[in-house]
Amino acid sequence: MTSSQSELDAYIRGQEKRLAERTPQLPFEPAEYARRMTELRSRMARQGIDILILSSPDGMCWLHGYDARWYRSHSSTRFPPTQCTIVHLDHDRAYLIETPEHEQLAHLTSHATTFRGVPGTGIGGEITLEDFVSFLAEELAAHGRPNATVGVERWSSVPNPAVQTAVEATLTSHGYRMVDGTAAVRAARRLKSAAEIAVIERAQAACDTGIRELRRRVRVGMTELEAWSVYMSAVIAAGGEPSAMHETIAAGAPMPMLHGSSSRRPFRHGDHFHTDVAAAVHRYHARATRPFHFGEPPRELAALARIVAGAHDVLTATARPGLPFRTLNRALREYYADAGVTADGWAGGYELGVSFPPDWVGEFCWSSTDRETDEVIENGLVTNFESCAFVAMVDTVVFDDDGARLLSSLPRELLIVGDDGRGGTR
DSSP: OOOOOOHHHHHHHHHHHHHTTTTTOOSSSSSHHHHHHHHHHHHHHHHTEEEEOOOOHHHHHHHHHHOOOOOOSSSTTTSOOOOOOOOTTOOOEEEEEGGGHHHHHHHOOOOOEEEEEOOOOOGGGGOOHHHHHHHHHHHHHHOOOTEEEEEEOOOSSSHHHHHHHHHHEEEEEEEOOOEEEEEHHHHHHHHHHHHHHHHHHHHHHHHHHHHHHHHHOOOTOBBHHHOOOOOOOHHTTTTTTTTTTTOOOESHHHHHHHSSSSOBBBTTOOOOOEEEEEEEEEEEEEEEEEEESSSOOHHHHHHHHHHHHHHHHHHHOOTTTTTTTHHHHHHHHHHHHHHOOTTEEEEEEEEEEEEEOOOOOOOEEEEOOOOOOBBBBBEEEEEEEEEEEEEEEEEEEEEETTEEOOOOSSSSSSSSEEESSSOEEE
């Protein structure tokens, strides 16, 4: 039996109504998003920005929760990136500009005050580049001041350079002064609230669960990708999500292998490998890396593992709020020198938080090799902590009133697994 057109139309409208009636599942309370808006506008004021065009997926998600999987950053020229959030210094309403077909997605994932769908004139009603930049100019004219200073995120991959160039040229022609607003956005996000740290802790628990399950099940003959599948299945079962970057499990020297992707290479007797992984909850990331070895490890490898593990103790013994990072860096350098790995020993980290593909690395970075930095340890800063001397161990660290708190509950040691083809620990 063939349904009539009216029946099909009625079914579609009914399904759309059901979706529109669903309650948004936002990970944070409205007060948390209000706090973020206040902080961002404060940063805008310090940099003299009247209007901010927030275009990075992670920036928009941080500000009001919007979460999608397609941002058109590297798509066909027929599909230019057409999403951004407009923030005004004069008021706290956030305008989310997107394709009209994503309005329900915005309703379900975003705390943004206003949704503006861009009308398209391209084939099939698609939005052209001209449609987007013209609509953006009209929105700014309708809701902003003339000749305002407009900040854009020039360090974001969204939009791509072609669209960013067109946006800036069009707005300049309308009398706006264009500046880079990346620093304002990233500075506002740098220190994490208690609510954000709680989510990162959940991500760390999922990450740790994945590594424990891999330790239980890994075996000689399993490929790196099969090991990755074991890890990811356990992460998801523990309430975590895939990270913004491939979670590498790879045999061989840490570099360059840990910057590659897991492959179909099988593990062999006597291999050592690393789980260089992360897990996310609500796009907030936590990290962990541990070295593994099939069977009894060489003495030298075991010694290096003890050295990189010991650097974590230096971190927790030294770090405290207000301490210059150069002091912590010096303590780590001296530790590696005393351990006899002056050339190869290194520690440091980068900011963790809400991230989207292709990267989980945040703005703030620190390194034991940096002797000149004026940065100080601040309460609420969250980074990974990488300790490396051929082998690598990575944790997530929260800097708070008590100093440095490592989130991972995994043992900081070389993890030995069975070398008899059956997996399991020894």
